[in-house]
Amino acid sequence: MEELDKFNAIVLGIIFDPKEKKILIGKRINDPFVPKLSWCFPGGRLKIKDEVDKALKTHIKKKTGYDINNLGAIFSKIENDKEDLLLVYFLTQVFEGVEKPGDGMTELKWIHPKELRTYFTTSFNKKLEQYLLDLV
Amino acid sequence: MEEETIKQQTEEPKSTDPFHILLVSIIFDPKKRKILIARKEKDPELQDLKWIFPGTELHHGEDLDQTLKKRIKEKTGFKVKNLGAIFSKVYPERKDYLAIYFLCEIFKGEFKPWKFYKEMEWVDPEELEKRFRSSFHPRLKEYILNLK
Secondary structure, three states: OOOOOOEEEEEEEEEEEOOOOEEEEEEEOOOOOOOOOOEEOOEEEOOOOOOHHHHHHHHHHHHHOEEEEEEEEEEEEEOOOOOOEEEEEEEEEEEEEOOOOOOOEEEEEEEOHHHHHHHOOOOOOHHHHHHHHOOO | OOOOOOOOOOOOOOOOOOEEEEEEEEEEEOOOOEEEEEEEOOOOOOOOOOEEOOEEEOOOOOOHHHHHHHHHHHHHOEEEEEEEEEEEEEOOOOOOEEEEEEEEEEEEEOOOOOOOEEEEEEEOHHHHHHHOOOOOOHHHHHHHHOOO
C-alpha cells in the first residue's frame, strides 16, 4: 500500500468587519513554523482529533479575544519553501467578545484590505489578496 | 464518507501528528444545476461501492490548484476552472485525514470516467445525500444546496 505524504495544517481566520471594511491582523513573535513572520492572520495549528470549525474558533478566541462566526473556507495554499505546511483560510466575522491579544500575539490592528500587503513580510498570495479586495 | 482514497486505520494517531490531505472537487454545472459524482470499482480496502466527489490525495511539492485540475482531468475527462476553497473538514472516521473542498466549473473536455470509476453521473444537489453512505457534513450540504 502506498504511504501518503503528511502535512502540518494551520487554520487561519480572515476576520472581516463589513461596516468598517476592515480586517483584523495580529503581530506575533517567535512563530514556531515561520520565524520571520510578524503581522499575520490569527489562527493556529490543527491537531489530530480537532474539528476544523471548533479549532478555528478556539485559536481565534485565544489570540484575539473574539468569538467569531465562521462563514466558510475561502482559500488554501502550501506555504512557500515549506512543502509540508498547508494553510487553510476562513472568512469570519466577530459576533461578541472584547479585543485582547493573546497566545503569542503582541498587538492587534484593524486595517483595510489594501493595506495588507504593506504589513506582511512573507509572500502574500495574489489570489487571496484579490479575494479580500473584492470584499469591500 | 464521500471520498475515495481513505484507507482503513491501522493505529491511533497522536494529537500532534501531521495530516494526510485530500483535495475534493465539487464540480458544478450552473446551467443544468447539477453536480458530478462517481462510483469506484470494488476496492479490497473499502467495504463497499459508494458514490463520491472526485478527488485526490496531495503529495509534498505539489501545487494545490494544479494538482486538483490535473487529477480531475484524469478522473473525469473534464478541464475545470477552480473557483476556490469552500469547505474543509477532518473525517470523523479518520481523524488524521483533512479534506479541502474546491468549487469547480467545467470549461472544456468530455465525459470520460477514469478506469477505476465504475460509474460517473450528473445529479441534482438535492439527490446527493441519498447517494452517500455516510456522513455528508451539514455545512457542506447547505453550501451545495445554495449553489445557483
